[in-house]
Amino acid sequence: MENPELLFGIPLLIIGALGLLVAIEMLLAGAAPKSKTEAAVRAGIMAFVGLAAATVAEYFIATGMSQAMALLIIIALFKAAVIFQFFMHVMRLQHAHAQEE
Amino acid sequence: MAVVASREQALAVAAVPRVVPSHNGGGGHHDEPQRPAMNQLGLWLFFVSESFLFASLLVARFYLAGTSRGHVDQMLGLGITAVLLVSSLTAYLSEVSIAQGNRGAFLFYLLLTIVLGVAFAGGVAFEWSTAEFSRSEPYGTAFFTMTGLHASHVISGVAMLGLVYYLGLRGHFSAKDHWGVEAVVKYWHFVDVVWVFFYPALYLIGA
Amino acid sequence: MSETAVVQQPQGAMPAILPVVRGIIGAALGFALGAGATSLIRIATGHDAWDLELNFVLGYTLAAPGWLLGVGVWQFWGREWLGWKPQEPLLHGWQRYFTFCTDHKVIGVQYLVTFVVLFLLAGAFAMLIRLQLLSPENPVLADGTYNRVMSLHGIIMIAVAVASVVGGFGNYFVPLMIGARDVAFPRLNALTFWLIPPVAVLLLGAQAVGGWDSGWTAYPPLSVRNASGQIFFNMAIITFGLSSILSGLNFLTTVTYLRAPGMSWGKLPVFVWSVICASIIALTFTQFFAAAMLMVTLDRIAGFSFFSASDGGKPILYQHIFWFYSHPAVYIFALPGFGITLEIIAHFSRKPLFAYRWAVGGMLGIVAISGLVWAHHMFVSGMSPWMHGMFLVSTEIISIPTGLVFLSALGTIWMAKIWIRTPMLFALSVVFNFMIGGLTGIFLADVPTDVNLSDTYFVVAHFHYTIVGAEIFALFADIYYWFPKITGKMYDERLGQIHFWIMFIAFNMTFIPMFYPGLHGMNRRIATYTPDLQGINIFISSMAFILGASFLIFIWNMCYSLLRGPVAAADPWRARTLEWRVSSPPPVENFPALPVIHGNPYDYGVPNAPAYAIIAIAGASGEDDPAEGGN
Incomplete structure (x- = not known):
């Protein structure tokens, strides 16, 4: 890696990602949505905002700064996790399973 | 002769008047409580399998070309990535809408998703036509294979979304029964997840 | 999804060979379509019309789905994708082995x-x-x-x-x-x-x-x-x-x-x-x-x-x-x-x-x-x-x-x-x-x-x-x-x-x-x-x-x-597992009622081992009642 100091960005990014998740959670909990639809729509939009932010971040990391492969991989994993969790509801698989048992 | 008897027996058991099994992928046996869970698991296992296919290409990309990269149009790459990301949101909103029985919003967001999917495929096609590297060099080999395989999934996804749109127009799907929508939308999200990894691998990493 | 149409065909109404013939026709059509389109594109871009490997691959890419659709996927499954009622294969006897069963x-x-x-x-x-x-x-x-x-x-x-x-x-x-x-x-x-x-x-x-x-x-x-x-x-x-x-x-x-x-x-x-x-x-x-x-x-x-x-x-x-x-x-x-x-x-x-x-x-x-x-x-x-x-x-x-x-x-x-x-x-x-x-x-x-x-x-x-x-x-x-x-x-x-x-x-x-x-x-x-x-x-x-x-x-x-050969009993090996609890050959849908499992499959010679499975006898309860029939 050309700029090893960029590795310091990794913990920052993880903290940021966690912070974003907490923020989404608080927003959803704070302003009680009027309906289930509204809550679902809001969750989807929040996830989208997170994804967009991560994409912009990875774009500038890759083009503006120097190459930081580990950082890009972590951002990609974060984005995939967001899509799995908020768009594809991977955890509902567990719920479906639990109902059967 | 006795075996004939046992065959007869077998048929007799089947001939007892009762609900004939339908093996309906959407509904299955009407008395099959596991059907929704099985559909979910089957779909997710399909994604697991597919991700191995895409992973093999990711591995091949780095094995062949290391972190070297041909010249790609960064703005175009970011653009189609954004298009696909937005289409994931619209697909999600479409599913949420039908889950609440809002057919108008469901169809609107679905159509938007289809348009964005076509736009993404068009972006890839444009990228192919203007690429400054050939498919017989290592990076080009990886680039065209990965974008090509991904685009083929996008196109098949658009086709399935189109089918769902057609069925939706004809009044199929409801708040209770929309597994077809859910499955296709999940597939669409999966295609997006693949791009989440392909985009940095092809456009961002390396120089 | 929608109710499934049950087409109870009398035995012999659909010749057993028909699905395979339909499959072959489907494959041929698919191949002609794929290979033909490839040839057209090749001619349009100034190449020879026929390149064995390229035409074959693209032809096969459509021939395989054509085969599947013809052999039964369309009839029993694909119709549903367009919102129509799929038919149900209900042949009996040996003919089932040659169809999409x-x-x-x-x-x-x-x-x-x-x-x-x-x-x-x-x-x-x-x-x-x-x-x-x-x-x-x-x-x-x-x-x-x-x-x-x-x-x-x-x-x-x-x-x-x-x-x-x-x-x-x-x-x-x-x-x-x-x-x-x-x-x-x-x-x-x-x-x-x-x-x-x-x-x-x-x-x-x-x-x-x-x-x-x-x-x-x-x-x-x-x-x-x-x-x-x-x-x-x-x-x-x-x-x-x-x-x-x-x-x-x-x-x-x-x-x-x-x-x-x-x-x-x-x-x-x-x-x-x-x-x-x-x-x-x-x-x-x-x-x-x-x-x-x-x-x-x-x-x-x-x-x-x-x-x-x-x-x-x-x-x-x-x-x-x-x-x-x-x-x-x-x-x-x-x-x-x-x-x-x-x-x-x-x-x-x-x-x-x-x-x-x-x-x-x-x-x-x-x-x-x-x-x-x-x-x-x-x-x-x-x-x-x-x-x-x-x-x-x-x-x-x-x-x-x-x-x-x-x-x-x-x-x-x-x-x-x-x-x-x-x-x-x-x-x-x-x-x-x-x-x-x-x-x-x-x-x-x-x-x-x-x-x-x-x-x-x-x-x-x-x-x-x-x-x-x-x-x-x-x-x-x-x-x-x-x-x-x-x-x-x-x-x-x-x-x-x-x-x-x-x-x-x-x-x-x-x-x-x-x-x-x-x-x-x-x-x-x-x-x-x-x-x-x-x-x-x-x-x-x-x-x-x-x-x-x-x-x-x-x-x-x-x-x-x-x-x-002599007729086999339901359980010639005196084995405990479930497949031996039904007749030979097993009936369609296997069990008259779903078995309930109590013991372990291999408890041979174990004193007081519970029976592996208990299956309600066919026709004993609710079998004639369509509402309860399935389970």
């Missing part, structure tokens, strides 16, 4: 018969190979033809190994053994079978365009440059891989959700566990073989350079990707073989299966490590030397979970009162053969010896000991064990044992001596050898012919017993 038992028999026929065909190719090797002077086949025959033998046998036990017996017996009425996705199941005929047609049809001579492994650069038959091979593998993946998916979902009430994971018969393990491998790793074939295809037809070293490609990439599937694939072959071996050994030893949990853990352990050992096939490929030690160690580690399975078999036999019947003989021979296969494997896992033994007949002998010795012997154990259940007839025990002894002795006499020419440097995949090895090769060949002839006894026994 969703009954798992029909599909199991379809798989089984198809693959036994393919097995015998590929066995005939092996006879040709041994005929050639009677003398180093190429008496029978030209060199190129020899390699084509060898390649065809290889890949057909690999296909048999992948799908005969899992596809045949897995489909037939997994739902029965877990107390389900059918698999989770019956139509998908039928689809996986109907993907097999195109595979067979492609592999045999490849011979019309020169065949392929790169073996079943299809290493580039040869596979990028040889005759066009290679492209048929590639398409066949991708198709077969799809079938394998989808049936793996189906099994995993079935076992997860359709176990009978009370059937916890710890009460599953061990054969079901082995199918689960094989399914996990098939579901995931198979994609790598498909990916490797896609890369070879792109190199051939579209000028890509995955493996063309002069353009910066890397041929070793192929070996990594290929073996990342193909090493775990040997566990797709072997694990169901182990599963059925343990199953039969427990039933015929009249003892509880020794260390059931450890055996299951061993099989899961094999799955877990299977993806970490592939490069032991590549010690002489020129890959980075730092990988050698790593893969040596991981390969040796995988013998630990394998040993658990092995010890479970030995522990069950230990002090048992063994009931010798043909299935048990085959099961015991699996233990013996696999021991030899495993011990000789050590020399191939260790780099210093492997460097010398690579690509010799030592590898051939070792491989046949593990795959034929473990899986094919288990396949025949299966066939004899479940023949009465599937057909309702009993096979001839005396002929069965004669078949066993001839097959077992001839097999060992063929392959034990084969280690010797291997140690003396006789190369595999080459039509000739040094003259000093002719004596032993003549011996090997004559034993191989006896091995081949032993299957004539088998064929006679099966055919005669099917037609004239």
Whole structure:
């Protein structure tokens, strides 16, 4: 890696990602949505905002700064996790399973 | 002769008047409580399998070309990535809408998703036509294979979304029964997840 | 979704041959469309109209779906995609076996018969190979033809190994053994079978365009440059891989959700566990073989350079990707073989299966490590030397979970009162053969010896000991064990044992001596050898012919017993597992009411062991009431 100091960005990014998740959670909990639809729509939009932010971040990391492969991989994993969790509801698989048992 | 008897027996058991099994992928046996869970698991296992296919290409990309990269149009790459990301949101909103029985919003967001999917495929096609590297060099080999395989999934996804749109127009799907929508939308999200990894691998990493 | 239309067709209304004819028409239309469009584009862009490989690949890409749609996918499934009512295949009797039938038992028999026929065909190719090797002077086949025959033998046998036990017996017996009425996705199941005929047609049809001579492994650069038959091979593998993946998916979902009430994971018969393990491998790793074939295809037809070293490609990439599937694939072959071996050994030893949990853990352990050992096939490929030690160690580690399975078999036999019947003989021979296969494997896992033994007949002998010795012997154990259940007839025990002894002795006499020419440097995949090895090769060949002839006894026994054999009882082996609780053959939908599981499957001779399963008797309650009928 050309700029090893960029590795310091990794913990920052993880903290940021966690912070974003907490923020989404608080927003959803704070302003009680009027309906289930509204809550679902809001969750989807929040996830989208997170994804967009991560994409912009990875774009500038890759083009503006120097190459930081580990950082890009972590951002990609974060984005995939967001899509799995908020768009594809991977955890509902567990719920479906639990109902059967 | 006795075996004939046992065959007869077998048929007799089947001939007892009762609900004939339908093996309906959407509904299955009407008395099959596991059907929704099985559909979910089957779909997710399909994604697991597919991700191995895409992973093999990711591995091949780095094995062949290391972190070297041909010249790609960064703005175009970011653009189609954004298009696909937005289409994931619209697909999600479409599913949420039908889950609440809002057919108008469901169809609107679905159509938007289809348009964005076509736009993404068009972006890839444009990228192919203007690429400054050939498919017989290592990076080009990886680039065209990965974008090509991904685009083929996008196109098949658009086709399935189109089918769902057609069925939706004809009044199929409801708040209770929309597994077809859910499955296709999940597939669409999966295609997006693949791009989440392909985009940095092809456009961002390396120089 | 919508109500399903039930089209109750009177028997004979739809000729059984019709679906296949429709499938062929669909395939022809698809091919014409794909190949025709390709030609038009080629003409428009100023090329020759016809390029065999390009037109074939794009034609086949549409021909395969055309075949499937024609053969029944459209009628029974696809109509639903357009919101129409699908029809329901409701043929009875033998006709079901030639149609797109969703009954798992029909599909199991379809798989089984198809693959036994393919097995015998590929066995005939092996006879040709041994005929050639009677003398180093190429008496029978030209060199190129020899390699084509060898390649065809290889890949057909690999296909048999992948799908005969899992596809045949897995489909037939997994739902029965877990107390389900059918698999989770019956139509998908039928689809996986109907993907097999195109595979067979492609592999045999490849011979019309020169065949392929790169073996079943299809290493580039040869596979990028040889005759066009290679492209048929590639398409066949991708198709077969799809079938394998989808049936793996189906099994995993079935076992997860359709176990009978009370059937916890710890009460599953061990054969079901082995199918689960094989399914996990098939579901995931198979994609790598498909990916490797896609890369070879792109190199051939579209000028890509995955493996063309002069353009910066890397041929070793192929070996990594290929073996990342193909090493775990040997566990797709072997694990169901182990599963059925343990199953039969427990039933015929009249003892509880020794260390059931450890055996299951061993099989899961094999799955877990299977993806970490592939490069032991590549010690002489020129890959980075730092990988050698790593893969040596991981390969040796995988013998630990394998040993658990092995010890479970030995522990069950230990002090048992063994009931010798043909299935048990085959099961015991699996233990013996696999021991030899495993011990000789050590020399191939260790780099210093492997460097010398690579690509010799030592590898051939070792491989046949593990795959034929473990899986094919288990396949025949299966066939004899479940023949009465599937057909309702009993096979001839005396002929069965004669078949066993001839097959077992001839097999060992063929392959034990084969280690010797291997140690003396006789190369595999080459039509000739040094003259000093002719004596032993003549011996090997004559034993191989006896091995081949032993299957004539088998064929006679099966055919005669099917037609004239005595009627089999529902439970001729007095086994505890669920498939023996129903009539032979089992009724449609298997159980009159879902069984409820109380005990363990292998509690033979255990005092006060609860009955394994309790099934409500047919017609006793609610059977005549349509509202309650299904469950």
